[in-house]
Amino acid sequence: MTLRSCHSVVLAAGLGTRMKSDLPKVMHPVGGLPIVGHVLKVLGQTGSSRLSVVTGPGMPELEELVGDLAPDARCFVQTDRLGTAHAALAAEKALENVTDDVLVLFGDTPLVTAATVEKVRGALAGGADVVVLGFETDTPFGYGRLLTDDGRLVAIREEKDASDSERKITFCNSGIMGFAGEKALGILQAIGNDNAKGEYYLTDAVEVANAKGLKVVAVAGTEAETQGINTRAQLAACEADFQASKREQFLESGVTLLAPETVFFAHDTVIEPDVIIEQNVVFGTGVTVRSGAQIRSFSHLEGADVGNGAVVGPYARLRPGTVLGKDVRVGNFVEAKNAVFGDGAKANHLSYVGDARVGEASNIGAGTITCNYDGFLKHHTHIGTGTFVGSNSTLVAPVTLGDGAFVAAGSVITRDVAGDAMAFGRSRQQSKDGMAKVLRDKLKKAKNQKS
Template sequence: MSKSRDFAAVILAAGKGTRLKSGLHKVLHNIAGRPIIEHLMASVEELSPARTIVIVGDEREQVIGQLGERAECVVQEPQLGTGHAVAQAKEALAGFDGDVVMLLGDAPFIKSSTMNDMLTRLRAADAPAVVVLGFEPDDALQYGRVITHRDMTIEKMVEFKDANEAERACRLCNSGLMAARAEVLFDLLERVDNDNAQGEYYLPDIVNVAVKDGRTCAAVVTDRPHEVVGINSRKELAAAERQWQDLKREEALENGVTLKAPETVFFSYDTDLAPDVTVEPNVVFAPGVKVESGTRIRAFSHLEGAHVGEDCEVGPYARLRPGAVMEKGSKVGNFVEMKKATLGEGAKANHLTYLGDATVGAGANIGAGTITCNYDGYFKYQTKIGERAFIGSNSSLIAPVEIGADAIVAAGSAVSRDVAAGELRMVRAEQLVKPGWADRFHDTMKKKKASEKKG
């Protein structure tokens, strides 16, 4: 991006979001495991703005709490339209002589490259006062229209409700995203009136004011309409999630990942899959997952905050929780759960096992039904299992406990003390046999039941 001028980002996030019918602020609803506004903030931050100002209003405490010190939050009260919202940044930007990019907090998918295109056009030789990001959707619906000359300078901006039939026939729509020179922006805003169908101060009217002054304004057109999708309802939120997932699936396939049934795999914003990873149907990647090459994630598995090494196998029906690490060639099978646990190279936990707060050495084998008992109701404790150790089925390892290398824990054991390397540990109650007891029990109970029925 050109460094000739600094720029400030002004993000509009004061809307009530009433159509979502939620106590959670509109821009804090999640897409791909990340709040809507955080998608936008990530794109903005790629361009290193000199200032980031977020216009807040209803339920502002939630937005301020989410953003912390990464943005300056300015209150719009009352809320009288998008032009009025941007005008609230005037005091915060006093003395700023760069450019201003105006963004919508509920339109999260704008790319940094598109913002850069807007700034580049703003800094062109003809020095437009305002640049508008336009797009051509399949269905123009009730979007405002951008009426342009052939050279893509703007003749007029008009809201759909105020447009005539000829203007509504124009397919170039206003995304609501704009860039302007700071030295003229607030002067233009002061001259915008609310003489329109909604009685609001429309931000696009700054273009009309500038054009009336004889200033040049220009349109930049994105060929990716999904970038400017706004989210105002649960239906639109679901559609945005679906759109994001479809794009992520395409990206994964292009990068060499095999998806057996792409439409059933769900990614998070930061999912990192290497080439030659295979993902079977109905897999969910929550935030914080990295999977190395050659690994297979089998059907109906759920991964979150996990790092899976090369040539591993996960699932089916496995759950990897935050802090799970699988080293090269390790394996977890059906109904295995890991949390804050490391499975060493080539180690296996094939089925029906819980490994929490544990370290499992290379080549160890964890039998079916084994659990690490890591919690006493107050604190968590560590279990350490040495290399090549063999843990028999249905064993309980009561932490803190350490199992040495090459040790064997017999099936059905409840181990509460350390097991030395190479040792066999068997912790079982002595079997008690009472001949004929079961037959007598059944006879007694049958007689009792028959007696109750007669009564």
């Protein structure tokens, strides 16, 4: 990372009309993070010491989101949508007295990488006054072409203005640009609107800079990382590319994916080497899986920490606040929420464990539930070390089971159970000889009378 300072301007005023949504376009998620959040995250990784985000009028939710994701960022409102250069100049005050690098990016390009942003900054550090990020594509139709001559970027030619030979060029404009800080504001202010739409286009910065005798160059990224999002179809395509990249990343890092195309990750998923992930697993945000763990088929995890050697699923759901210790077993159709399992604890099937602490080497029988909610407040269940809870038990919180306690199957536990005590919380069984035959005969007679 360069030691030069950097001020980044993120253009995020688009309404996303074609997405047919009341939500601002850049707030739609990719990998569980709003689109603009990906851009802000990368800029943070690449040393942007100052951030400006240009929003549109009436977007308080976007400004609030930016404040949450990047507390030091400033939001500026583009009151009239008069083109991309006009949008960048909404942050004009913030661009005064900038000395090193200025980046202008679009808020709807969530896949741009830190390495590519560093390429742009590297070119600025090498003496360029304007840097345009381009990409090679086999399908350049609709993109502005980058016209170069002996390493110099001469112009950006839009599709409608390009000659036949220029349309054959496959090096295209991504829209991401870098400026030498002391020249950035002057270049942007010199851009005019002498065009059919009367708008101020950021691409005209190339012509302005060349007219001033400044050094203008292009650097290359990839088509996938520079793709923008304007429609739901493009959002889905971007999500697919994000997932493909994540799968490749984890495979290369030593994670086993039995059917990679069926596993879905969030932007912040952390998985250590030697983890095995089976088919059809979904990771929401905030999940960490430690080495040696196994996530079995059809499981869903969010906000959970899975310990070394733990086995989750199949068909398990781990909700936020779940922490599994070493060698824990959380099996099929088990749901856990805000629950901490000590090393070696087991809940192998058909249970709900919420707002609870399960001690080391404890066993939760099938059908057990912790009744943590009384309609108004949540309550905690504490299960000690080496405790056994029999099948189909109901633990009514707040309640504590001491170390080594034993709860008989089918019990409803409403009071604390001491360590090494056995608790029965069920009605006494009664058997009446011959009564089954009497009942069957009675029911059969009633049925015959109705027919």
